[in-house]
Amino acid sequence: MTTDTTPATRSRRGPSMAEVAQLAGVSSQTVSRVANGLTNVDAATRDRVLVAMEELGYRPNSAARALKTGRFHSIGVIMTTLSTYGNMRTLDAIATASAQAGYSITLMPIAVPTQGEMAVAFTRLSEQAVDGIAIIIEAHTLDNSDIILPPGLPAVILDSDAGDRYTVVDADQAEGARLATQHLLDLGHRTVFHVAGPESSFSSARRTASWRATLEAAGAPVLPQAVGDWTVESGYRIGLDLPHEVTAVFAANDQMALGLMRALHERGLSIPGDVSVVGFDDMAEAQAFWPPLTTVHQDFAEIGRRSIQALLHEIEDSTHETGTTMVPTSLVVRESTGVPRA
Structure with a gap:
């Protein structure tokens, strides 16, 4: 006895382009043009093909389309730290901007940004057929000539210093730290204590250098900074030991500022x-701290948009100019800062 397996076979492999063409009453070439977004199909025919695609549940073969166009509409993202607020907001911004441009993303986390780890990440992403790569490594890694990006693969660097060798997009870390420090000096504080992020962090180093330069330019004393690790817990520990003579603190991120504020409250201050107290990042919860936190705002959405814009430009034009694009930062003044007590 013979059994007809056509329905089962169709459910496994999905409808073909030929079946769409037959239902719509057009050629397979016309279906291909519609599937690839080409404009040389009249509106009525296009609508008929789209209705047939929907009725059959047809999905264009993206792999075959990529072979024709040389584009995969996919962007790889290499990251070293997934836990920090800034990195997660940056990743979210990149994902949103990529989706708006019609690209998907493939995330490749690495433990330590060494040449070996980076090479493995590049290889794996190349095997997954990406058009370009966004790199968020938050460390002094691309300053090091040992880290070399593979030639021919478009890349944009975020939150690190690659000089003029690559395309870099970052928030203006130095200006943000200057605004925070100068705000406290303008209120009348004799100097500003700094709670820095990890020494390995590029952003932390930029903020610390700008804090110090702002104090020196004002002729204010420069106290030794405390070093945290971006977490609430590290800010809390530093706050418990904050010297009594300190009247103003600039913390390198909002989470450490929150921990420090808790410690100050517990000490009866x-x-x-x-x-x-001033923070950095302007996380959504900053306005709900007690008191609401004065902080430096980073426009993560704009960082993501400009990063993907720069990367897509590089994908389209291999002769593009490299260099750094700075996204402005701004100070958001709330109730956690005031004039020093007489």
Whole structure:
């Protein structure tokens, strides 16, 4: 006895282009043109093909389309740290901007940004057929000539310093730190204590250098900074030992500022009466701190948009100019800062 397996076979492999063409009453070439977004099909025919695609559940073969166009509409993202607020917001911004441009992303986390780890990540992403790569490594890695990106693969660097060798997009870390420090000095504080991020962090180093330069330019004393690790817990520990003479603190991120504020409250100190506090990032919760936190705003959405814009430009034009694009930062003044107590 013979059994007809056509329905089962169709459900496994999905409808073919020929079946769409037959239902729509057009050629397979016409279906191909519609599937690839070409404009040389009249509106009525296009609508008929789209209705047939929907009725049959047809999905264009993206791999075959990529072979024709040389484009995969996919972007690889290499990251070293997934836990920090800034990195997650940057990743979210890149994913949103990529989707708006019609690209998917493939995330490739690496533990340590060495040449070996980076090479493995590049190889794996190349095997997954990406058109370009966004790199968020938050470390002094691309300053090091040992780290070399593979030639011919478009790349954009975020939150690191690659000089003029590559395309770089970053928030203006130095300006943000200057605004935070100068704000506290303008309120009348004699100097500003700094809670820095990890020494390995490019962003932390930029913020610390700008804090120090702003104090020196004002002729204010420069106290030794405390070093945290971006977490609430590290800010809390630093806050417990904050010297009594400190009246103003600039923390390198909002999470450390939050931990420090908790420690100050536990010590019976008022904010900003005894100590003014400024953070960095302007995370959504900053306005709900007690008191609401004065902080430096980073436009992560704009960083993501400009990064993907630059990467797509590089994908389209291999002769593009490299260099750094700075996205402006701004100070958001809330109730955690005030004039020092007389």
